[in-house]
Amino acid sequence: xxxxxxxxxxxxxxxxxxxxxxxxxxxxxxxxxxxxxxxxxxxxxxxxxxxxxxxxxxxxxxxxxxxxxxxxxxxxxxxxxxxxxxxxxxxxxxxxxxxxxxxxxxxxxxxxxxxxxxxxxxxxxxxxxxxxxxxxxxxxxx
Amino acid sequence: xxxxxxxxxxxxxxxxxxxxxxxxxxxxxxxxxxxxxxxxxxxxxxxxxxxxxxxxxxxxxxxxxxxxxxxxxxxxxxxxxxxxxxxxxxxxxxxxxxxxxxxxxxxxxxxxxxxxxxxxxxxxxxxxxxxxxxxxxxxxxx
DNA sequence: ATCTACATTATAATAATTCTAAACTATTGA
DNA sequence: TCAATAGTTTAGAATTATTATAATGTAGAT
Ligand SMILES: [Mn+2]
Ligand SMILES: [Mn+2]
Ligand SMILES: [Zn+2]
Ligand SMILES: [Zn+2]
Numbered sequence: 001x002x003x004x005x006x007x008x009x010x011x012x013x014x015x016x017x018x019x020x021x022x023x024x025x026x027x028x029x030x031x032x033x034x035x036x037x038x039x040x041x042x043x044x045x046x047x048x049x050x051x052x053x054x055x056x057x058x059x060x061x062x063x064x065x066x067x068x069x070x071x072x073x074x075x076x077x078x079x080x081x082x083x084x085x086x087x088x089x090x091x092x093x094x095x096x097x098x099x100x101x102x103x104x105x106x107x108x109x110x111x112x113x114x115x116x117x118x119x120x121x122x123x124x125x126x127x128x129x130x131x132x133x134x135x136x137x138x139x140x141x142x
Numbered sequence: 143x144x145x146x147x148x149x150x151x152x153x154x155x156x157x158x159x160x161x162x163x164x165x166x167x168x169x170x171x172x173x174x175x176x177x178x179x180x181x182x183x184x185x186x187x188x189x190x191x192x193x194x195x196x197x198x199x200x201x202x203x204x205x206x207x208x209x210x211x212x213x214x215x216x217x218x219x220x221x222x223x224x225x226x227x228x229x230x231x232x233x234x235x236x237x238x239x240x241x242x243x244x245x246x247x248x249x250x251x252x253x254x255x256x257x258x259x260x261x262x263x264x265x266x267x268x269x270x271x272x273x274x275x276x277x278x279x280x281x282x283x284x
Numbered sequence: 285a286t287c288t289a290c291a292t293t294a295t296a297a298t299a300a301t302t303c304t305a306a307a308c309t310a311t312t313g314a
Numbered sequence: 315t316c317a318a319t320a321g322t323t324t325a326g327a328a329t330t331a332t333t334a335t336a337a338t339g340t341a342g343a344t
Binding site: 023041075077078079080081082083084095097098104106109110111112114115116117118120122123124125126127128129130131132133134135136137 | 193203217218219221222225226237239240241246247251252253254255258259262264265266267268269270271272275276277278279
């Protein structure tokens with residue numbers, strides 16, 4: 001979803017009723033300069049602490065999954081223990097900072113096109129995504 | 143761990159007491175031709191159904207995590223909802239079959255070396271792994 | 285054989301997520 | 315306008331995966 005867009009219209013187009021909870025969540029998620037990577041927990045915290053709003057946890061889950069189904073959010077597998085979501089729904093690669101647990105998007109120029117030589121009979125490729133795990137390089141440490 | 147190895151010795155070397163539960167689990171995990179990718183649930187099922195053994199669920203978790211810490215198993219992030227483990231602990235790429243939820247290892251020749259042009263200040267790269275999601279290509283379907 | 289540190293186990297606790305069913309509300313159209 | 319209705323929110327219960335606890339068992343040392 002584009003930044004500063006008319007969320008009421010966008011929600012309607014997606015067949016989702018523009019309730020105040022959903023509009024608030026759109027603002028949190030999409031009124032940003034950069035891609036937003038988050039866990040449900042992050043999102044709940046932002047809504048309650050930064051926005052001083054109260055949206056039921058069940059609604060946050062429902063809405064995130066509704067947005068995911070409509071293609072406005074994408075789930076990212078980084079950690080088997082919790083779900084990360086991404087407002088950048090295109091196929092793209094990531095850096096994952098193992099110190100801060102932060103995800104950073106790669107753009108086209110950051111990683112050369114991946115060349116897959118193998119193919120699995122009867123199967124087509126749905127996506128090819130690279131995860132680069134990084135951590136502080138402690139060159140100053142012994 | 144090599145196939146058909148002396149698991150008692152291997153466990154001792156790792157500083158792990160070779161208990162009967164651990165030896166049994168080594169047999170299930172490492173007496174195989176190919177890399178084994180599994181969830182805890184898969185493993186428990188194999189132990190109880192195929193091996194007709196009873197190992198407490200807590201022990202399965204403890205042992206898998208002990209093996210992981212010693213570098214005999216590696217956790218793979220495919221699905222935020224459950225943990226996959228891999229007996230191939232080297233850095234390698236995967237195909238993931240979205241129909242069967244099966245992981246397949248790539249070998250060196252399957253994917254060309256990944257060229258990363260970006261670097262994050264103060265961070266070093268720990269790993270670069272590619273996940274290729276595949277699904278049945280249904281060319282016969284409408 | 286005895287000791288002891290470590291391991292196993294059943295069970296309880298926790299955490300993430302989903303379900304349920306009642307209350308609420310956005311939209312429709314009389 | 316204003317009910318009717320279908321979709322939505324909500325608190326709380328249920329479920330699932332995982333981890334903690336604490337009692338019991340056992341491998342390895344003496
Ligand atoms: Mn999900
Ligand atoms: Mn883990
Ligand atoms: Zn991203
Ligand atoms: Zn593998």
